Amino acid sequence: QWGYGKDDGPSAWNTNYPVADGDRQSPIDILPHQARHDPNLGPIVLNYDRCTSINIANNGHSVVVEFEDSDDRSVIQGGPLDNPYRLKQFHFHWGGKGCHGSEHTVEGNSYASELHLVHWNAVKFKTFGEAASTSDGLAVLGIFLETGDEHRWLHMITDALYTVKFKGSVTDFKGFNPKCLLPSSLHYWTYLGSLTTPPLHESVIWIVVKEPMIVSEKQLGKFRTLVFTGEEEDERTRMENNFRPPQLLKGRTVRSSN
Ligand SMILES: COc1cc(C[n+]2ccc3cc(OS(N)(=O)=O)ccc3c2)cc(OC)c1OC
Ligand SMILES: [Zn+2]
Numbered sequence: 001q002w003g004y005g006k007d008d009g010p011s012a013w014n015t016n017y018p019v020a021d022g023d024r025q026s027p028i029d030i031l032p033h034q035a036r037h038d039p040n041l042g043p044i045v046l047n048y049d050r051c052t053s054i055n056i057a058n059n060g061h062s063v064v065v066e067f068e069d070s071d072d073r074s075v076i077q078g079g080p081l082d083n084p085y086r087l088k089q090f091h092f093h094w095g096g097k098g099c100h101g102s103e104h105t106v107e108g109n110s111y112a113s114e115l116h117l118v119h120w121n122a123v124k125f126k127t128f129g130e131a132a133s134t135s136d137g138l139a140v141l142g143i144f145l146e147t148g149d150e151h152r153w154l155h156m157i158t159d160a161l162y163t164v165k166f167k168g169s170v171t172d173f174k175g176f177n178p179k180c181l182l183p184s185s186l187h188y189w190t191y192l193g194s195l196t197t198p199p200l201h202e203s204v205i206w207i208v209v210k211e212p213m214i215v216s217e218k219q220l221g222k223f224r225t226l227v228f229t230g231e232e233e234d235e236r237t238r239m240e241n242n243f244r245p246p247q248l249l250k251g252r253t254v255r256s257s258n
């Protein structure tokens with residue numbers, strides 16, 4: 001019942017989700033010079049080598065790749081995290097043709113798109129849902145996408161998008177390791193925030209990587225062939241501009257790894 005349109009978009013979400021006006025909402029505009037460099041912030045460590053992707057789906061808001069998360073086969077740890085967090089899914093946010101579509105911005109500048117790798121603290125919680133509704137139950141790794149040369153591995157995602165054009169479509173998507181999408185440096189900013197879509201739970205430790213991944217305009221354009229609507233609906237609404245704009249910092253500190 002929520003979306004990214006004029007009537008159901010981010011400015012209307014606080015009607016059904018009052019936490020939208022909360023004190024630790026995401027995304028935010030990141031000001032690098034005001035971020036506190038914290039020498040105690042170690043590197044982010046990704047152990048995705050035994051990760052098991054299951055499927056790729058169009059949930060009516062984005063395209064999502066889900067992972068098997070019944071054990072610690074794919075986890076993120078280190079950095080601001082005091083436990084390993086299990087990879088649950090990743091998805092993207094993007095703009096319209098020529099417009100930008102990232103959620104976090106840097107000094108007011110947005111990128112073409114943003115990848116979110118969603119992890120949950122399976123040490124402290126039994127289910128993703130429980131973690132998703134408890135402070136710091138989730139850790140989301142945000143990667144900016146910038147247009148330039150073609151990304152050598154992104155085609156594995158974009159070649160599958162035609163199979164999930166419509167809301168509610170799901171197809172098998174096995175053997176994909178998202179580590180191949182990451183930029184070379186994992187230097188990051190980190191702050192306490194929320195899910196950027198309803199239910200907007202304030203349960204996320206955000207880790208936003210400074211270096212963007214480079215993808216071609218053509219690859220990005222394939223995301224815009226998806227539609228928000230189901231196959232049975234008569235109108236086809238192109239899936240684009242599925243991003244929430246930056247929210248108030250409300251006194252939060254953003255820390256920077258080296
Ligand atoms: C699998 O169970 C759930 C799935 C989901 C699906 N879900 C919904 C919204 C999400 C928003 C997200 O926000 S983002 N964009 O900041 O990464 C991330 C993962 C999400 C995952 C939500 C749940 O409770 C909040 C769930 O527990 C009941
Ligand atoms: Zn997201």
